[in-house]
Amino acid sequence: MINFPLIFFGKVLSALSKQANIGHGSTWPGHIALRVNKSIINELIEKNNIKIILIAGTNGKTTTSKMLKSILEKAGFRVLHNASGANLLNGIASALLLHASTTGKLPYDYAIFEIDENIFPVVVKHLIPAYVMLMNIFRDQLDRYGEVRSIADKWKSAMETLPRSTKFILNADDPMIAWLGSGAKNDISYFGVADSQKKEMEHAADTIYCPNCNTKLTFTSVVFSHLGVWECSKCFLKRPKPTIQSYSFYPLPGSYNRYNVHAAVLTARMIGVNEASIKLGLEGFEPAFGRYETITYRDKKIKILLSKNPTGFNASLRAVQEEKAKYILFALNDQIADGTDVSWIWDVDFEEFLPGFTEVFVSGNRAFDMGLRLKYAIEQMTRLDSAERANGIHSASHSTLRDEPSGSDSKSSESPKWQIEESVNKTVSAAIEMLPKNETLYILPTYTAMLEVRKILTGKHIL
Amino acid sequence: MKDLSITVGWLYPDLMSTYGDRGNIICIKKRCSWRTIDLRVEPITAETTIKKLEAIDILFGGGAQDMEQEIVMNDLRGKKSTIIRKQIEKNMPALFVCGSPQLMGNYYEPAEGKRIEGLGIFDMISKHPGKNAKRLIGNIIAEVQWENLTDRHPEPRFNRGNRSEGSNQIDSSPLAQNDSLIVGFENHGGRTYLGTNVKPFAKVVKGYGNNGEDETEGVVYKNAIGSYFHGPLLPKNPHIADWIIQSALSQKYQEDIPLTPLDDTLEWRAHRFIANRMGVEL
Structure with missing residues (x-):
């Protein structure tokens, strides 16, 4: 049962916080609303039949979300998008309250939420996503997020709590992400990037040992970091065949943006968006800040x-x-x-x-x-x-010896x-x-x- | 002058390199190359032969994540550890940062699971006080106890920066009085307690160090140093980098080979930034 006074109250708080210039990103109206009604997010989403798309990963969340939003909007859907942050649930609740009518109606068909590494397990306790996109896991801020493996373990447990109706869009080229899909009963689709010529691995590669059996993985090609065509010679875990690994148009350069485009296009296709809208959506895409x-x-x-x-x-x-x-x-x-x-x-x-x-x-x-x-x-x-x-x-001064041997001139x-x-x-x-x-x-x-x-x-x- | 060359053995570069650890290798390599000392890097992996391991002059180990730690220890126990122990007894300089000193101690008790037996190079034990215990994270500054380093030179020879450089007096600070400080970052859950057969590497000035209780930071045995500083310890502490290089040269050539001074203005500038940030005036 939706709590109408609560929505009204939340909206007043949101309006007040905006008035007072506390900022667009203020999350405390959502914080208060969640304290009063723990399931407010789920209730609002169900009542309005909004489909949730979660996107997690070390790199590419923001750009991919914006690409997908642009595509879905070209297809005529109304999309709510929320950037990641430590107070994500409060942020989601605040955003929903701000846009809801006093009767709890929300003008959206889809909501795309970017989620930080540690937030994924928490978020799925509060809402059931229709789609989950997992982009990659790289070392990033160990002081905040922890080790690559412990993040993956948390994600795996979180995935297991989700119903069969949730569909996963996973990166086939990241062994850790592909491993997450290896045992799941859900509908899983993979994206990747077509074979690259590169064989050399960068130093900043994390998952080079099999997530399943700890054996060193064999990479026949590498796109960047530990993303590539890989397999385990011992337990035979290997890169799943991607549904998509190339596309006709890339709005941004760089191989990492190929992954972002493929993930967005694959998800859009699964939703049922036609090819023309996908192309138009990507052509109309504007990069996010910075x-x-x-x-x-x-x-x-x-x-x-x-x-x-x-x-x-x-x-x-x-x-x-x-x-x-x-x-x-x-x-x-x-x-x-x-x-x-x-x-x-x-x-x-x-x-x-x-x-x-x-x-x-x-x-x-x-x-x-x-x-x-x-x-x-x-x-x-x-x-x-x-x-x-x-x-x-x-x-700064010359960094080398002044009497540097000749030949370096x-x-x-x-x-x-x-x-x-x-x-x-x-x-x-x-x-x-x-x-x-x-x-x-x-x-x-x-x-x-x-x-x-x-x-x-x-x-x-x-x- | 004869051609000098030394070899640094880098323990499992693809397994033990959590967060900028390779900065130490880059630092040693560059500081040798600027002095036309030929420095070779020998990755120590499962495939490394005994002969290759015996030929190294410096040993370096970085941090490992839990899963990787297991793979490393399985390979290291046995023959490799016997050789490493022998070399360290013969005064080979070594540097272990981040989580690797724990593996070189007597044992490590993780938050969950079994006790991990170490190689016993350092007489010390480490334990994790439990999953909910506070991790010791942050910038750290400590004072090196040079007298605990067994090298023949009680005071290392190093350059403190070019004081005459430019008009902005980058290095006019009284750094000379504080050249025993080391600055860096620590991030560890485990706590280490030293035994009687080893000495601390440094005394904590600001930060936590080995356990946050007894003001010790790191460990020294012969010419081997262990430190909870993680990642790139050497670049911002060039005096330690040069001490390691010099010790390796002395061991290998059995004579005193002075190092050409380098212009370390930028090194000390970055060093001083952390010190100042932590309220230690240099």
């Missing part, structure tokens, strides 16, 4: 690629390398939302990508840690000329020039100032640094 977002600022072109863990960072570097990027800015913060431990930067393969850049700007409150990582990734870095120093930008001409400055604001301004007209500045920030960068470039807070 996820390959392009901004024009003072007639200069800037692209922002959120890069918050080793696999995501490598993927960003590969994407900008494919675009022959010359001007690059790294912004490393260590706020709670970024992860307070910045050790992971040593798992990023900078060695492979740095020589292609001409100017490297390093900023964020952990700028010196990032600078140090870069120093150890390259033969020699040369500081930018002294003009920048006058503007308050510190330039030829290398130094290929090495990028660099500068380090903790202030993101100063660094972004300086980088844009010196950016030639026809070039693009690529910014690879962690989460809170991305918010800072956007604030500078758009003048707006997004949270």
Whole structure:
């Protein structure tokens, strides 16, 4: 039974919190509503016959959600989308209350919820999803999320509590995700990426031993990290055959976005969306904040690629390398939302990508840690000329011996020039100032640094 | 000058490299290459021959997740552990960070499941106080107890940064008085208690260290160091990196080989950031 006074009360609270400018992301009306009625979410969803799509994974949640939302909307569905966060349930309840009429009617057909690694088991206690999309599991913020294996175990238990009606969309190329599907009785569809030529595995690969029997897996090809065509020689667990592994149109570059597109297209097809709407939906897709977002600022072109863990960072570097990027800015913060431990930067393969850049700007409150990582990734870095120093930008000194043996001279001409400055604001301004007209500045920030960068470039807070 | 070369054995790089651990290998390799010392990295895996293991000059181990830990220990027990123990007795420098020192101790009691017997290189025990116990997470700063390191040089020779660099006086700080500090990050559930046959590597200044109780951080036996610092311990602590390199050279060539000083301005800058963040003025 829906509690009408509660909905009304929740709506008043939401309106008040908006009025008081506490922020769009306020979750406390939902918190209070859930305290009063634990099953409010489920009741509202059932009453309105809204189908829930959950999406979990270390990387790709936001972009894939937005792609799927765009497709479903092109097909005429009304879609509610909620980004991930620690207070996800409160957030969902708040969002539902905000949009519900006082009689509890909601104008949505589908709701897409992004869920953090640890939240998945909690969420399925409160609602029954029609679809669950599991993208990948990589090492990310061990201080918050824990180890790859323990996340997978939690997900497996959570999956077992769901009824047969829930359909799963799983990544065949990630052994840990495919393993989750191996014993399930539910309807499972797999996506993957068609064979790549790459055989070498990056350092930041996590699942290289069989999740079932601990034997080292054989990879016949690798797309990136531990995603690829794999099998176990002992227990014969192997990459399931994907229903989809290529598509005719990709709105964003980078192989990681192929996974995102395939997952969105596969889910849309399972829902019954026609091919024309899928294509139109992807063509009309706009990247989410900081996820390959392009901004024009003072007639200069800037692209922002959120890069918050080793696999995501490598993927960003590969994407900008494919675009022959010359001007690059790294912004490393260590706020709670970024992860307070910045050790992971040593798992990023900078060695492979740095020589292609001409100017490297390093900023964020952990700028010196990032600078140090870069120093150890390259033969020699040369500081930018002294003009920048006058503007308050510190330039790091030559990182190598002054009496370096000859022969490295030829290398130094290929090495990028660099500068380090903790202030993101100063660094972004300086980088844009010196950016030639026809070039693009690529910014690879962690989460809170991305918010800072956007604030500078758009003048707006997004949270 | 003759051509110098050393080999670092890296324990199970694909199993024991949880979170930036390879930063230590990158650091040693680069600091050797800048000095034209040839450094080879020898991954120690299930396939590594005894001969190859006997030829290493430095041993490094990083952290492992639970599942991987089991695979590692199954391979390490037996022949490999006998050789490693022998080399450490002969003063080979070694560095174990994150969870790996637990495996080198007498035993480790996890939160759940059976006690894991260690290799017994360090006379110490580790236990996890239970699933609901607080993990010890955060930035950490500790003071190295050089006198506990058995190298022939009680004070390591290292460069404290180029003071004359530029106009912004990056290294005009009185770092010289505090060159025994190490800074980093710890993230562990287990608590370690040292026995009588080993000494602590450092004394905790800010943070938790071995157990959050007795102010000890890490462990030293001969030239082997264990530390709860996880991930890249060496890059922000170049004095420790150079101590390891120098010890390896002295052992291998049986003579005192001074290291060419490097410009470590950036290293000390990153080092100082953590110290300042934790309220320790440098």
